[in-house]
Amino acid sequence: MGVVNNTHPPVSLYNQIPFIHDMEHVAETYADDLNHLRNLLDTHDMPMSVCIKLLHIHFHLNKGEILAVHELYAPPYGKIPFLEPMTPDAAGKVYGCNYIVDDSGDLQAFEYTTIEGGADLAAYPAFVAEFCAAVVQRGVQNKFGLAINSGAAEHGSWMELDFPERRATFLLPSHLPLPQSDRLVSRTTKTKFPSLKTERDGNKDLKTHVHVEHSYQRSRRIGVDDEEPVDGVTTKNGLHLTGVPLQPGTALYTVASAISAAA
Template identity: 35%
Template sequence: MALIEEGFVSANTYNSLPTIQEAADVPREYAADLGYLQRLLARHNIPKSITIRLIHRHYDIADGEAMVFRDIALPAHGTVEVMRAASIASAQLHGKNFLVNSAARLQAYEYTTETTIDLSEYETFIAEFVESVVHRKLQHRFGLKINHHSEMEVKADQKEFEFPEEQCTITIPTNLPLPEATYEIDVDTDWGALHNKHKNKQGKGKPKPKGTRTRCSHGGTMCSHGGSTEMENCREECTKEDGIMFDGRIVQLGTPFHGLLNNLMEVW
């Protein structure tokens, strides 16, 4: 397809994308544009495996790297998804999250090790999506997410958490143990089709996700010990306690999420 740009985005391009902190207000500030793109999905009868994606990044990459999602099966819990930087030569990678680049083409900027669906049969939709994104100047705000086959069976909502101590993110179904809900940022990052019958019901509020949801939840810049200790300065103090450092806070030994996190670190 001429509308699909092959090849990996450069590290410079990826590192120029907004962070999740910088993108957190985009769904509210551009709610009308988001609603339009959701209705575009509905108008073209696009399957649930293709959704609108909030464009953001969590960490920088180096030249020759890409951000890659990988499913990890935890024997005692189920499957979670980990995203971290990997060499583009390390495995066969498939586009997962796409942006509209400066050449007005759809291009993957994050990848998965799983096989994704074939976009070739959605050429008419992609052409209109790209045109709409360029016309509305949304290139660094909204793109597309292409779910891989195993994700199509996911029934539970999911939450993505930063794990800066390991330079990765972890996406966890909400029916599994989660960390304490004390996050400063909690924003939807994927949206499915929105049919016209919902247009007037939602008014000027942010469009509601359809089907399962993926949200990003991240802490602030202060250590969970309280006071004014910056995260980067609290590691030595935190490691004196029993538990695992996770997003600047201690996950205490014996808690359900500690069990999941410990299980993950054993198998990855």
């Protein structure tokens, strides 16, 4: 128990992790367990880039795929982290960035990054052992894991949005505005939690990550070809966010265009 595994896990392990829309109230319901795990980050003096992760996925993987993070340039907003399924050969050199405690009580990477420089969890064996034991004993193996932030995502606040055509997710700086419409209802779910001490100290570099999910008011549906709009950015008949057209020159239009161009 407590070994760090950065080998590619079977797709069956990845696909049994809950979807983000099923995890909205987990952090609140299991607040005592979450706070215990966050305290371990302080007890073991872990790097600020390591945080507790609300376990979730956005799309299933197919056999032979891994989920890998890379960065796209979307001027003038800089680097945008983009998470999409890739084959290991196409991804090249990757590093574990999101971890689940598996059935053996070990810390298993389930998502990867192409960005170097993240913390090496194997350098903190006492923390890993205590974290894994706590997760198993408290029965929260499908609720909380670990995340290592690196690259652009290591600094600042970010929001996740989905790009369903590529079974992908991208991050957008949280200060950038999203389209407003009386047809959209949004909800946010916090997905990463730093140590309690870091949060209490009001660290100026405190990182926050939330997933933003939109639903469309069915009574006012205007989907393309009368189809029910899906959550996230789509490109059919122009760029849309859950059925609402994106306006050229806006932040989301610029980022979505950069993603589309990189396809």
